[in-house]
Amino acid sequence: MKTEKPTLVIAGAGSGKTTNMVKEILKYLPELEPHRFLAAITYTNAATNSIRERLSQYTKIPANVFVGTTYAFFNKFLVLPYGSLLPKVTEDKKDKKENTIKEYFIATDKIFFELDDKKVLEILTGRHPDWNRKNAQQKQVLEYAFTNQLVRQGKIPFDKIASIASYLICDYQIVREKVGSRLQFLFVDEFQDTDNQQFKVFDEIRKSKKTKIYKVGDAEQFISNYSAGFKDFSKIPILQHKQKYEVEEKRDNNRCSSQITTFINNFNTQLQQEARFSTVEKNGVFFISQTDLLQISNTFKDKTEIWRDEPDFKRFYLAFENKAFDSVSGLIKISNESKKSYHLLSEVILIITKIVGFNSKQICEKYNINIIQLRTLAIKLWKKEFANFDEFKTYFERDLAFQISTEKHFDAEKFFSELQNLKIIPKNQQHTDYTTTIHKSKGLEATCVLVVARDNNELEKWLENNHTNRVAVQYNQKNKKKAFEDHYRLGFVAFSRAKMALYIACLQQINEANKKKLESLNVQFV
Known part of the structure; x- marks a missing residue:
């Protein structure tokens, strides 16, 4: 089956990109x-959960519908099925002409599994007691050698997943054909965050002409923390490869009030949006003049109580760093909330290990499964309803094919009770105040949003409304490299999360230039 040209929807913040997808x-x-x-x-993870929840409102999600992160997708459709195709070598080799070390992989009969970046750093720090005294180049050399060693053992560090997936689908036509045959539809949200390696994978799937592809994104919300390596804003895939798609533009902003839409249009180099959200006098953009974080947070909370009766009332407290609001009590970290299902899954796997009498690694070896398959079985166990222990025992042994421990005095019913207790944890606690980084807030929205700048320099970049400056290539003195400045778009991403009211603050007394800029943008001071 040959498919038509892929669709690329270019749409601004609040336009309903994900909803339309x-x-x-x-x-x-x-x-x-x-x-x-x-x-x-x-x-x-938060955006993945959002898509799942929206789909679940309309239908039961079929088993052959995959909803997940880019890296989970690469693992499921490329790395795990085709990892054994990686070529055999015995060592890394240096290219004398280019004076660079090339990546080599080795075929292995071991199951490939992901190794968390933090775990890699933990191992390296343990192996090298002087790690913290080494410079960036020395660390990079050691990390490079170690990660390639891990890949040869069938262990994939997180930052290697995309390069391996790209290698497999670009170098093996049979992989491209099989992936294309397996995928009937591919939907990509937040396409602006696709880096070159990820784009290569998607483009190879496009070339197979067997998969209908639909992508949505907003170049203005590109953040290089997700897709490092671009020196020129015009070279990010969503802009550079537009000619490969049937492009649709959506200019409506269905999230923000007209005051907020007008405000963020000052910073949008791609689209000028039109508000479709009703405007009332209490909506708007405000600047809190205080510089103490607790005082700022309390002022924001007090001023926004007038919106509490709004449906799905929610407040976001945003900053560049994850720990910025640690001193403010009563806030829920979105990063933790988004991982709640993962922690719950870990609890279910722990219960399985208790009932079987082996740890998760031993279970995988005994039953000839990998960790992904173990997680799948844990999810099945979690979703299944049991009237009593006998029903549970039958399902555990017959359907999941696990054996309950036969150790003397072993009480499996105790662990069955633990599983049942997990299922009665309230799913929808009435939290209203959340904090996260600006990066992690992408794709999310709240009734009222507070965005706090660390200093005047950061605030100045957020408020830069000269479009040429916002995309200009800058020289970074610290890294000795030329690249476009990322912080300009961070402000835009944060500002565009707000529906009713946007509050901005700075931990440093604002200078005259920033004050005049705020006044020129019709921001109200409180």
Whole structure:
């Protein structure tokens, strides 16, 4: 089956990109063939959960619909099925002409599994007691050698997943054909955050001409923390490769009030949006003149109580650093909330290990499964309802094919009770105040948003409304490299999370230049 040209939807913040993508998914679900997959991918756990929740409101998600992060997608459709195709070598080799070390991989009969970046750093720090005294180049050399060693052992550090996936699908036509045959539909959210390696994977799938592709994104919300390596804003894939797609532009802003939409249009180098959200006098953009974080937070909380009766009332406290609001009590970290399902899954796996009498590694070896398959079985166990222990025992041994421990005085019913207790934890606690980094807030929205700058320099970049400056290539004195400045777009991303009211603050007394800029942008001081 040959497909038409892929669709690329360019749309600004609050335009309903994800909502429209979910509608497209629902439209094509009836056409999904039983032996093929529909994949919907995005860049954060929170955004993944959001897509799942929206789909679940309309339909039971079929088993052949994959919703997950880009890296989870690469693992499932490329690394795990085709990792054994990686070529055999015995050591890394240096290219004398280019004076660079090339990446080599080794075929292995071991199961490939992901190794968290923090774990890699933990191992390196343990191996090298003087790690913290080494310079950046020395650390890079050691990390490079270690990660390649891990890959040869079948262990994939997180930052290697994309390069391995790209290698497999670009160098093996059979992989491209098989992935194309397996994927009937591919939906990519937040396409602006796609880096070159990830784009290569998606483009190879496009070249197979077997997969219908739908991508949505907003170049203005590109943040290089997600997609490092670009020196020129015009070279990010969403802008550079537009000619490969049927492009649709959506200019409506269905999230923000007209005051906020007008404000963020000052910083949008791609699209000028039109507000579709009703405007009332209490909506707007405000600057809190205090510089103490607790005072700023309390003022924000007091001023925004007038919106509490709004449906799904929520407040965001945003900053560049994750720990910025640690001193403010009563805030829920979105990063933790988004991982709640992961922690719950870990609890279920822990219960399985207790019932079987082995740890997770031993279970994988005994039952000839990998950690991904173990997680899948844990999810099945979690979703299954049991009237009593006997029903549970039958399902555990017959359907999951696990053996309950036969040790003397072993009480499996105790652990069955633990599983049942997990299921009665309230799913929807009434929290209203959340904090996260600006990066992790992408794709999310709140009734009222507070954005705090560390100093005048950061605030100045957020408020830069000269479009040429916002995309200009800068020289970074610290890294001795030329690149476009990322911080300009951080402000835009944060500002565009707000529906009713946007509050801005700075931990440093604002200078005259920033004050005049705020006044020129019609920001109200409180």
